[in-house]
Amino acid sequence: MLLWYPQFQVSKFEITNPKDLADAENSYRATLAQIFGGFALLLGLYFTWGNLVTAKEGQITERFTRAIEQFGNEKMEIKLGGIYALGRIAKESKKDYWPIMKILTAYVREKSPVDRNPSNICKISTEIQAILEVLSDHEHPDTDVINLDNVNLNGARLINHPNLKFVSFIGSSFKKADFGWVNLESTDLKGANFERAYLWGSNLQYANLIGANLEEVHIGGADLKYAKLVRANFKSADLNGADLKEATCKEADFTNADLQNADFTGAFFLTFDQLSKARSLYNTKLDEDLANILKEKHPDLFENPITEEVIRQRMEILTSLGAVPFTKE
Template sequence: MDKSAEAANKTAEAALKNAENALKNAQAAQDKQITERFAKAIEQLGNEKIETRLGAIYTLERIAKDSKDDHWTIMEVLTAFVRENAPVKKDQKQESPKIRTDIQAALTVIGRRNSKNEHENQRLDLSNIDITGVDLIKANLERADFISSNLEGALLREARLQNAEFYDANLRSAVLSEANLQKAYLSGTKLQQANLYKANLQGSFLPGANLHLANLAEANLQGTNLSGAKNLEQHQIELAKGDRTTILPENLQPLEHWKTKVSPFKLQR
């Protein structure tokens, strides 16, 4: 190799090293900026001014989008914020107050997160919270735990609630029309007067759930376990879509066409 070629190689190697160092420095600067933004947002979440708390919530949302590594930490922060500021109050005799603006904002951010950045064993802990009347239309709440939470009158139309847990939760008068509740756990859930029109309950678990006056019209009950469900009447299931895998309370009878192996109704997606 002549001297000019050797010099060119050394120059190229030096340029490559400089580029690598510049990239490392840029990444370090970006990481530092994210850390500073995160720390400031956490501090502002405790501010007494509602506008400051809202700014912090949306800052955390932006960080979660910018940094996949921080996504789940931010979801844990937001769910903890909701649990701390909207707990179910024991022996509450009066009607629940209107949901706070910052609590609604935090839940909206959680509901539009990119769940692809999560592992299957990571679950949103939204247990023991009072979010009466919350608006979570079309929200992504897969693998969310609402154990013993109050969601009375909640708007959950077209929400994604696959594998969610509602054990002993209050969903009275909730709007769950066209919601996806595949493999959801609803044992002991209060569903009186809930609207489950066209909801997908395929493979869900409802023993002990109270379904008094719940609207099950065109709801998908294939593989649904309704054993021990309370206040469920024959006319309600006659409007639903089931098959031989649907498990009903002992006092109710499956429709004749449910006994065939394949349901005449198409599965909801």
């Protein structure tokens, strides 16, 4: 083709000079050679890329098999290695993401079911803690639900802004768990038990907390905008600085709850009876009509709870612990 095609193309121009004719043919040949060379290069790159993808998939399959074997090992250190290896594979391979999530969550549901006895606070095992860390280190799509319903996660601890968005924790127990700054946006926590848990600064926007137990929970500074708090128990809870704008608060129990600096602007079904039982409404943002009637009937709720007596008691505690408080001379 490189021999006759240039001759055919050049003949159309009726070149009579032999030297010019030869130069034109050679120019066509050089151009065709470059085109064919470029095509061959692209074809080679395509097949090389395909081979690399196949090789990578083979490596991931091998790693997946090895991680599952480690996960099933009786020795804790090997089991933990398998859990964290599965977590890394889930980040690298979209194809293996959901199978890995389902394997890990099925293990949690089987090995750590919730204990309905309120007197029992059985803390989670080391491998369950590791699985929870892996789950909280992923951006979970909302195309499917990660099912951790009715599981025991008492005493669990997550740090570094963990992400549990879109996870289902219906009926699960988080007693004394440390979930500070956790992302629980749009999470289903219906009937969950957070008694005495630490959720400071957490994101609970749009979360379903219907019937949840949050007694004595530390949830100050949390974002609870648009959350469903129907029949939620906030007895003696610390909600200092929490954002509850447009949350649904029907029949929620705020008895003895610290609501100072909280924002209830636009909250639905929030009543005088609910807030009159709170420990403090100091600097709390409320809809005007509700705030006026509460200030009229219970003005003491709006007073600054940090009195000189409280400061004195705290200074005494610091002194007893060996701390030297700063004082002006």
